[in-house]
Amino acid sequence: MKVLITGGAGYIGSCCTEILSKTDEVVIVDNLERGHLDAIKGYKFYNVDIRDKEALDKVFKEERIDAVIHFAAKSQVGESCEKPYEYFINNVYGTLELLKVMVDNNVKKIVFSSSAATYGMQDVSVIDESLPFNPSSPYGETKCMMEEIMKWFDKAYGMKYVALRYFNVCGALDDGSKGEDHRPETHLIPIVLDTALGLRQKLQVFGNDYNTKDGTNVRDYINVVDLVDAHVKALRYLEKGNESNFFNLGTTTGSSNLEIIKTVEKVSGKKVNYEIGPRRPGDPDTLVASALKAKEVLGWEPKHTLEDSIKAALKFKENYPNGYSK
Numbered sequence: 001m002k003v004l005i006t007g008g009a010g011y012i013g014s015c016c017t018e019i020l021s022k023t024d025e026v027v028i029v030d031n032l033e034r035g036h037l038d039a040i041k042g043y044k045f046y047n048v049d050i051r052d053k054e055a056l057d058k059v060f061k062e063e064r065i066d067a068v069i070h071f072a073a074k075s076q077v078g079e080s081c082e083k084p085y086e087y088f089i090n091n092v093y094g095t096l097e098l099l100k101v102m103v104d105n106n107v108k109k110i111v112f113s114s115s116a117a118t119y120g121m122q123d124v125s126v127i128d129e130s131l132p133f134n135p136s137s138p139y140g141e142t143k144c145m146m147e148e149i150m151k152w153f154d155k156a157y158g159m160k161y162v163a164l165r166y167f168n169v170c171g172a173l174d175d176g177s178k179g180e181d182h183r184p185e186t187h188l189i190p191i192v193l194d195t196a197l198g199l200r201q202k203l204q205v206f207g208n209d210y211n212t213k214d215g216t217n218v219r220d221y222i223n224v225v226d227l228v229d230a231h232v233k234a235l236r237y238l239e240k241g242n243e244s245n246f247f248n249l250g251t252t253t254g255s256s257n258l259e260i261i262k263t264v265e266k267v268s269g270k271k272v273n274y275e276i277g278p279r280r281p282g283d284p285d286t287l288v289a290s291a292l293k294a295k296e297v298l299g300w301e302p303k304h305t306l307e308d309s310i311k312a313a314l315k316f317k318e319n320y321p322n323g324y325s326k
Helices: 011-020 054-064 078-082 084-102 137-158 188-196 224-239 257-268 292-298 306-319
Strands: 003-005 025-031 044-047 067-069 109-115 162-165 169-170 203-207 221-223 245-249 274-277 286-289
Touching: 003 011, 003 054, 011 025, 011 224, 011 257, 025 054, 044 109, 044 137, 044 286, 044 306, 067 084, 078 084, 078 137, 078 169, 084 137, 109 224, 137 162, 162 224, 169 306, 188 203, 188 306, 203 257, 221 224, 221 306, 224 245, 224 286, 224 292, 245 292, 257 306
Parallel strands: 003 025, 003 067, 025 044, 067 109, 109 162, 162 245, 169 221, 203 274
Antiparallel strands: none
């Protein structure tokens, strides 16, 4: 099968490209706004923005695409609150153009990178798929809208989709060859690693008086290789002619901020310089996923531990101490 990966030069997209290419033919489109050419060397790549319908249509016609894995989206919660227009025009309009091109080229299978941000603030600590959408940011709102758009494209055109709502992605390919390089970096594990390696002076932990085992926030960290495995399983699910569906992806356990710090110290053998700062407004104590539905329907379970993820992320940092070249 020939699979188009949108946003394939990004963190998750490049890891997916590496793994999926072992079984399927892969074509990448990315506008390189946040992706890295170094991450996709040797793969078929088109420098195309998904909002450019004409250019995207040419890719579909030239390559005869069979299915799509859709990662291309802006994804920073805080930035989305400051720049909502950019998020709606990129994520929602871009997805509409992609889906229209798929319809025009009779491509009817798409696996979509959704987010736990669709749930927003909930009164429960374990999130399952029965909970309603309640986004608390433009980013989360765009993911809700993208899922809703796909639902209506299924009804109108028979386009089958799987939306994967995942929590905090972490780690790298096990050999450290592909990994996380955001600029600026906003994710906790690479920031803690940078602090351990002396690339940052100090880390601030936001609050230590939460109702958790050590007083710091607990979040669900899912390894990127496990995450890609779920995308591949979702693709096979659609290949078999199954109906559209949506799934949470997570470990169902969660790790606290201090556990992240301690695990980085254990793996790296270096002390992490941190201080406790004030709470961030609206931060829940605990937020983890119930992934039972993905286990039952897709046969998916995460295999990597938090330590595995941090070891792989450290290998990536050692391979690319300054990140991918620009």
